[in-house]
Amino acid sequence: MKAKDLMDPNPTTLHPSDTIGKAVECIMDKRYRQIPVVDDEGCFQGVFGVNCLLRMVLPKAVMMDKGLVNVQFINESTSDLHRRLEEHLNDPISKCMHFDKMQLSPDTLLVETLLKIYDTKSSIPVVDPDTQKLLGMVSYWDAGKCILKAEV
Numbered sequence: 001m002k003a004k005d006l007m008d009p010n011p012t013t014l015h016p017s018d019t020i021g022k023a024v025e026c027i028m029d030k031r032y033r034q035i036p037v038v039d040d041e042g043c044f045q046g047v048f049g050v051n052c053l054l055r056m057v058l059p060k061a062v063m064m065d066k067g068l069v070n071v072q073f074i075n076e077s078t079s080d081l082h083r084r085l086e087e088h089l090n091d092p093i094s095k096c097m098h099f100d101k102m103q104l105s106p107d108t109l110l111v112e113t114l115l116k117i118y119d120t121k122s123s124i125p126v127v128d129p130d131t132q133k134l135l136g137m138v139s140y141w142d143a144g145k146c147i148l149k150a151e152v
Contacts, residue, residue, distance in 0.1 A: 003113045004106035006146055007126045007136030013038045014048055014093055020056075021089035023048050036125045036134055037097055044103060044127045044134045052096035056088050057081040103127040106135055114143055 012026055014037045026035055027050060034049030059076070088095075103125045104113055116124055123139035 001110040001146070002106065003104040003108040003126050003138050004135065006110070006113060006142045007106075007138045008142055009136040011036060011123075011125075011134070011137040013134065015039070016045055016092065016094040016097065018093050019089060020053075020091050020093055020096065023093050024053065024085070024089070027053070033122045034098070036137060037093065038134050042134055043132045044125055046097040046099040047102075047125070048093045048097050049122070052093075052098070053085070055096070057084045104138060105129050113138055117143060 012030055012035055014023055014035050016037055034047040036047055037045045039045055102120055104116060106126050117140050123137045125134055126136045126138055128135055
């Protein structure tokens with residue numbers, strides 16, 4: 001079994017020009033940790049994820065290099081965090097995409113696929129190595145469904 005056998009071939013995707021507001025809706029509606037981003041031709045560009053959103057809402061003093069380590073004295077409300085997020089809702093997701101392009105080939109074998117999901121703690125894009133087109137996403141849910149359906 002390979003990554004192509006486990007993947008969801010029709011994942012939710014975003015475009016680099018989509019807004020952070022749209023990405024928030026997708027993430028909250030589908031409960032995704034990250035969503036693949038593709039260009040007009042369906043080529044994989046990177047991912048947009050919840051860590052970007054957390055960086056936006058946390059106080060800058062916490063997120064700076066060599067920023068605050070002890071934050072026990074910071075007392076903010078969810079309204080404070082919401083106000084910070086609102087400042088970015090109309091920004092394009094390209095402002096905060098993750099470009100490291102962790103991806104799988106469709107022919108990645110089962111154990112390597114599962115190990116990468118384990119290591120990244122997230123869904124992973126399956127990308128055609130020749131065309132760079134997004135073919136699907138593999139998640140721990142997809143892997144779990146296949147494992148539970150397997151005959152012993």
